[in-house]
Each structure stands twice: as C-alpha cells, then as structure tokens.
Amino acid sequence: MAGQGCGGGASQPGCVCAMLTLLLDGVAYGMLLFVLSCGLAVTLGLMNFINLAHGAFAMLGGYVTALLMNRAGVPFLATLPLAFLIPAVVGIVLERTLYRRLYRASPLDQVLFTIGLVFMAMPAANFLLGDQPQQIHLPTYLQGRIEIGGVGIGIYRLFTIALCGAIAAALQIFLVGTRFGARLRAAVDDSRAASGLGVDVDTLFAVTFAVGSGLAGLGGALAADVVGGIDPSFPLKYLVVMLIVVTIGGANGILGALFGALLLGILDVAGKYYVPSIGAFIIYAVMVVTLIVRPRGLFAKGDGR
Amino acid sequence: MRTGVLTVALTLALSSAAWAEDVTLGMILPMTGPSASTGKQEKAGAELYMAQHGATVAGKTIRLEIKDDTGAADVTKRLAQDLISNDHAAALLGFGLTPLALAVAPIATEAKVPQIVTAAATAVITEKSPFIVRTSYTLPQACAPMADWAFKNGIKKVVSIVIDYGPGLDAEKWFGDTFKKDGGEIVEAIRVPLKNPDFAPFLQRVADDKPDAVFVFVPSGFGAVFMKQFVERGLDKAGIKLIGDGGVTDDDQLAGIGDVALGAVTAHHYSAAHDSAENKAFVQAFVKANGFLPNFMAVAAYDGMALVYHALETTKGDTDGAGLLAAMKGAKWMSPRGPLEIDADTREIVQNVYIRKVEKKDGALFNVEFETIPMVKDPFKASKK
Numbered sequence: 297m298a299g300q301g302c303g304g305g306a307s308q309p310g311c312v313c314a315m316l317t318l319l320l321d322g323v324a325y326g327m328l329l330f331v332l333s334c335g336l337a338v339t340l341g342l343m344n345f346i347n348l349a350h351g352a353f354a355m356l357g358g359y360v361t362a363l364l365m366n367r368a369g370v371p372f373l374a375t376l377p378l379a380f381l382i383p384a385v386v387g388i389v390l391e392r393t394l395y396r397r398l399y400r401a402s403p404l405d406q407v408l409f410t411i412g413l414v415f416m417a418m419p420a421a422n423f424l425l426g427d428q429p430q431q432i433h434l435p436t437y438l439q440g441r442i443e444i445g446g447v448g449i450g451i452y453r454l455f456t457i458a459l460c461g462a463i464a465a466a467l468q469i470f471l472v473g474t475r476f477g478a479r480l481r482a483a484v485d486d487s488r489a490a491s492g493l494g495v496d497v498d499t500l501f502a503v504t505f506a507v508g509s510g511l512a513g514l515g516g517a518l519a520a521d522v523v524g525g526i527d528p529s530f531p532l533k534y535l536v537v538m539l540i541v542v543t544i545g546g547a548n549g550i551l552g553a554l555f556g557a558l559l560l561g562i563l564d565v566a567g568k569y570y571v572p573s574i575g576a577f578i579i580y581a582v583m584v585v586t587l588i589v590r591p592r593g594l595f596a597k598g599d600g601r
Numbered sequence: 602m603r604t605g606v607l608t609v610a611l612t613l614a615l616s617s618a619a620w621a622e623d624v625t626l627g628m629i630l631p632m633t634g635p636s637a638s639t640g641k642q643e644k645a646g647a648e649l650y651m652a653q654h655g656a657t658v659a660g661k662t663i664r665l666e667i668k669d670d671t672g673a674a675d676v677t678k679r680l681a682q683d684l685i686s687n688d689h690a691a692a693l694l695g696f697g698l699t700p701l702a703l704a705v706a707p708i709a710t711e712a713k714v715p716q717i718v719t720a721a722a723t724a725v726i727t728e729k730s731p732f733i734v735r736t737s738y739t740l741p742q743a744c745a746p747m748a749d750w751a752f753k754n755g756i757k758k759v760v761s762i763v764i765d766y767g768p769g770l771d772a773e774k775w776f777g778d779t780f781k782k783d784g785g786e787i788v789e790a791i792r793v794p795l796k797n798p799d800f801a802p803f804l805q806r807v808a809d810d811k812p813d814a815v816f817v818f819v820p821s822g823f824g825a826v827f828m829k830q831f832v833e834r835g836l837d838k839a840g841i842k843l844i845g846d847g848g849v850t851d852d853d854q855l856a857g858i859g860d861v862a863l864g865a866v867t868a869h870h871y872s873a874a875h876d877s878a879e880n881k882a883f884v885q886a887f888v889k890a891n892g893f894l895p896n897f898m899a900v901a902a903y904d905g906m907a908l909v910y911h912a913l914e915t916t917k918g919d920t921d922g923a924g925l926l927a928a929m930k931g932a933k934w935m936s937p938r939g940p941l942e943i944d945a946d947t948r949e950i951v952q953n954v955y956i957r958k959v960e961k962k963d964g965a966l967f968n969v970e971f972e973t974i975p976m977v978k979d980p981f982k983a984s985k986k
Binding site for chain 1: 637638641792794796799801802803805809829832833854857858859
C-alpha cells in the first residue's frame with residue numbers, strides 16, 4: 297500500500313486510509329442490507345404485514361443467480377435482472393393466493409404463516425439443491441482491488457455501492473416524482489382514505505409486494521459473494537439482520553431503510569475492526585438504544601421524509 | 602443343562618431386540634442442519650467400509666443404524682439412550698460436533714458402551730469418559746506441527762484468526778503456544794463470531810498488522826468465503842502467506858472454493874490426494890459409490906468401522922463393552938490416510954500429520970502433501986504428563 301504513514305500496529309490502526317477503507321466497506325455492506333430490507337420495510341409500513349418470509353425471496357434470488365451462472369454459464373450481470381424478476385413473480389403469485397387472506401389477520405397469525413413459509417422453503421431448497429452453499433464466481437472485471445489516493449477498495453464493493461445507490465435513487469425518484477408513487481405514499485399514510493379517493497389499493501399492494509420481493513432477490517444475488525454462497529439456511533440467517541434494519545430505520549419509506557442500513561453497515565464493520573471481540577454485538581446494542589430512544593425507529597412515520 | 606438351554610431360549614424369545622447373532626452399531630450424525638455435510642461424508646465412509654468388508658464379523662451380523670441428531674446435543678443424547686436401551690448397540694460412533702460428543706459421554710460411561718468419536722476434534726473429549734475412543738483427529742495434533750513448520754520455514758510473525766468457538770479456541774491456543782515456544786511472534790489473535798462471518802473487517806486488521814503469514818481456522822463451509830475475501834483484500838499480493846488447519850481447504854469444498862485457494866499451506870491428517878495404494882483404492886471406490894470425493898470426515902468414519910470390526914474379531918464376537926474397549930486400545934492398522942494407532946493410555950488416535958499445499962492436478966484442486974510428521978500423539982494429553 298502507498299506510504300501515508302500507514303504503519304499499522306495492532307493496537308492503533310487509526311490512520312486515515314484504514315478508516316476510509318473501512319468506511320467504504322461499511323457503506324457497501326449497508327447498501328446490500330438496504331436492497332435486502334427495503335421491501336420488508338415498505339411491506340410493513342404499507343400493508344402492516346409482517347412478512348418474515350422476506351428472507352426466502354432473497355434466497356430465491358441468490359439461487360437464481362448461482363444456478364444460472366454455474367449450470368447454464370450465464371454471465372453474472374445478465375443474471376441480475378432475473379434475480380429480481382423471478383422472486384417478484386413468485387411474490388405476486390403468493391400475494392394473490394395466500395398473503396391477501398391474512399391482511400386483516402392478527403400479527404401473530406401473520407408471523408406464524410410467514411415463518412411457516414420459510415420452514416417450507418428451507419427444506420425444499422435443501423432437497424432440490426443440497427445443503428452445500430452454492431458459490432458465485434465473480435467475473436474477473438469485478439474481482440480484485442483498486443487504490444484511489446492510497447485508499448484500497450474492492451472492485452465488487454464499489455460495484456455494489458454504485459448499483460444499490462442507483463436503485464435507492466431510482467426508488468426515491470419514483471416515490472416522489474410519479475403518480476404511482478404519490479398513490480403509494482397516500483396509501484401508506486391512510487389506506488382507507490386513499491381507497492375512498494379511488495386509489496386501487498389492491499393493485500398497489502400487489503405491485504409493491506412484487507417489487508419488494510424482487511429487490512430482496514436482487515439483494516440475495518449481490519450478497520452471495522460476500523457471505524460465502526447461498527445455502528438453504530440463508531432466510532433465517534439474515535432475517536434478524538433485515539429486521540434490525542427495519543427496526544432502526546423505521547418501517548416506512550425508502551429513506552428510513554437506507555439510513556438504517558447504512559448506519560448498521562458502517563457500525564458493524566467499524567465495530568468488528570476496532571473491537572473484534574464484541575464487534576458483532578454492536579448492531580444489537582444500537583438496536584436496543586434506538587428502541588429505547590425512538591421506539592418507532594429513527595425515521596418513523598410522521599417525522600417527515 | 603436343559604434348564605440352561607431353556608433359559609437361553611426363553612431369553613432369546615423374550616428379548617425385543619435383534620437376535621443374539623446380530624450386533625447393532627449406532628452411528629449418530631448431523632444429517633440435517635448446518636453440519637449436514639459432515640453427516641453425508643461420514644455415512645458414505647461407514648457404508649463403504651461395510652460394503653467392502655461385508656456385514657459379518659466373527660460369526661455375527663453387523664447392523665449399522667445411522668441416526669440424525671440435526672446437530673442438537675439433546676437429540677444426540679436421546680438417540681444414544683435409545684440405541685443403547687432399545688437396540689442394544691454394542692458401540693456408538695459419529696458425533697459431528699464437540700457438544701454432541703460430550704453430551705453422550707456420561708451415557709457411554711454408565712452403560713459401558715464404547716463411544717467412537719469419528720468427527721469432533723476438541724482435544725478434551727477423550728477425557729470425559731473412559732469409554733471414548735477417537736478416530737478423527739484433535740486440533741492440537743494438527744496445529745502444533747503447523748506452527749513448527751511455519752517457524753522452520755521463515756515465518757516469524759503471524760496473525761491468527763479463528764472462529765470463536767471450542768475447536769477454534771483450541772486451534773488458536775495450540776498454534777500460538779507452539780509458535781511462541783519455537784521463537785515466533787503472534788502479532789494478534791483475532792476471534793470471529795460464529796454467526797454471520799463477514800471477514801472483511803477482520804482481514805483489514807490482518808492487512809494493517811502486516812504479518813508474514815495468517816493462520817486460520819474455520820469450520821468447513823467457511824473456507825470458501827475466507828479465501829475469496831483474503832484474495833479480494835489483496836493479502837496474497839501483499840506477501841502474506843495463508844497457513845492453517847486443513848479444514849479450511851476441505852477436499853469436499855475445494856472445487857467450490859476455486860483457484861483462490863492455490864498455494865494455501867495447511868496441516869491435516871488426510872488428503873484425498875494422499876499417495877498410497879490404500880488411499881487410491883479408497884477414493885476410487887468412494888467416488889464410484891457416491892459421486893463425490895471423500896474428505897477427512899469420511900475416512901474417519903471408515904476407520905471407525907475398521908476399529909469396531911477389529912475389536913469384534915479380537916473378542917471373537919463378544920459384545921461386552923469393556924472387552925471391546927480393551928481390544929481397541931493399542932490397535933494398529935493401515936488406513937487410507939496412513940498408519941494409525943489407538944493410544945492405549947489416552948484412547949486417542951495417533952497418526953501422521955501432513956503439511957500440504959493446494960495445487961492443481963489434472964485440472965482439479967487437491968491438497969498435495971509435501972512433508973510428513975510421523976505418528977503425532979495429541980500434544981494436549983502429552984503436556985499433562
């Protein structure tokens with residue numbers, strides 16, 4: 297690595313380049329978490345529906361990419377639209393057939409139902425695809441590192457930041473700048489009044505659910521390389537992290553999930569670097585503090601967007 | 602005499618278990634759950650042994666009962682109790698993780714049934730019951746020679762990075778202590794939590810510490826992501842060597858890890874590429890029967906069965922636990938991995954430890970052995986003497 301005084305002793309690796317690298321790592325991780333979790337946040341905020349099966353859609357997207365790449369030789373980037381579309385389609389089908397029966401049900405029923413879906417999805421994946429993690433081998437142009445002014449960053453992490461950032465921007469523009477987006481926000485604020493004003497809340501729900509599930513799938517595909525492959529236990533492994541993002545960010549619009557995810561990503565990576573022995577606990581500590589100080593999340597409803 | 606015969610006949614008729622000519626062996630493995638790959642390999646190894654050597658030993662018919670404990674210690678315990686009381690198992694094999702083996706130890710002691718550990722690797726296990734015998738390996742057995750080799754080969758500063766659980770801590774301690782005793786320096790000992798291991802921040806610390814090598818212990822399954830991130834962070838280009846326990850380059854996973862593993866030096870007791878006639882035959886038969894390569898778990902199960910067969914031949918079919926145990930102590934035989942011996946005092950496995958490097962042979966990745974440390978006794982037990 298270039299000079300700049302990065303002597304890097306074990307005790308105080310506090311030089312700027314290490315911090316910037318960590319910051320970028322944290323942002324990359326946070327962006328991934330955002331794409332994985334924003335569907336969950338919107339479903340929870342919009343439909344008041346606790347969809348614990350969200351992780352299963354992420355797993356599905358991850359498997360789509362892994363299988364297309366490993367068995368059909370499809371290039372990585374070409375699999376990404378499918379990693380979005382297939383879970384989105386599955387999402388619509390499930391929404392129309394199963395989920396809509398439970399919109400008026402109690403939260404406990406929703407939890408039991410969606411967890412039941414996860415408990416079905418995981419052994420099904422195990423049966424069909426085996427328990428070994430399916431690895432994703434990135435194309436060479438996405439591998440390796442580059443250095444900008446002494447700060448090293450993995451090329452794939454840069455790609456993740458760029459792609460997820462673009463998605464976040466697109467979602468926000470869509471939400472704020474289009475009529476569909478306006479209707480969505482109206483339905484989130486008060487679905488009864490919105491439907492009274494002629495907003496087709498049903499279709500809105502279906503489309504939103506589809507997009508949320510599709511994004512989860514895309515997130516799963518992007519995360520596959522970072523987390524060591526997709527295996528049948530993926531949905532439960534990452535469910536907790538996704539729920540923490542939603543809890544901290546507030547189950548609301550895009551920005552809450554984005555900032556929650558970024559905060560988590562950066563704190564997690566920094567925590568593990570500076571205090572490795574308890575670093576993994578930091579995100580839970582942050583969640584506890586957030587819930588005590590702002591129980592509805594940092595960017596909850598009514599706080600402006 | 603006639604009453605004697607009548608009694609035996611009545612006992613046979615009344616016993617709910619198999620006929621007296623049958624010997625049941627209970628194998629408890631995690632066939633589902635996160636350690637399912639261990640179960641899959643071990644089952645294949647045990648079944649291969651029976652397929653090759655037949656199901657009859659000393660006039661008795663062997664019945665192998667494989668049970669899934671899903672990796673949960675309370676299930677393991679219950680299955681062990683069932684196997685002993687209902688199936689009258691003559692021996693128990695398996696135990697994919699340390700807590701699973703420990704949970705069954707008191708049962709083995711009370712029922713006086715040999716418990717053969719064919720997977721778990723924490724050193725202290727064999728001390729928990731006088732009926733425990735091991736055919737897998739112990740972390741100290743592999744990590745101490747790794748430390749010696751590293752020091753002799755110009756590696757003076759090491760950062761050790763392990764997953765924060767039993768075997769990981771064993772690895773960290775035994776590598777670290779041996780390395781320091783040789784004169785080396787452990788710059789930092791990093792422990793990574795078991796859940797959600799994203800190695801990125803930890804590897805960044807390694808990069809900043811600038812050691813000669815990083816010693817790693819991860820359970821099989823995490824080898825791939827560790828290697829990938831090691832290369833992604835440019836650590837190999839920075840001249841930091843990768844050394845570790847052989848689990849990180851598990852034969853089962855090596856193909857999935859890919860070329861990023863090339864050059865990794867590890868210490869372990871078995872490689873599918875081990876150059877011996879026994880191993881070539883073993884690997885060939887294994888791949889033919891299962892379609893995938895065997896790893897160290899499979900060969901440990903294979904050898905566990907070999908040990909039981911040997912014990913039964915020695916006792917001429919007598920399934921008395923103490924007799925079987927005595928027959929197992931001091932047993933010596935040639936396994937696909939190399940020569941084996943069961944230490945008569947500690948009931949621990951004594952075997953060759955190989956230093957190997959990941960290389961490409963015939964287009965596929967293998968751990969190619971280049972140095973052998975013969976008949977290593979478990980250093981943990983040796984240090985207590």
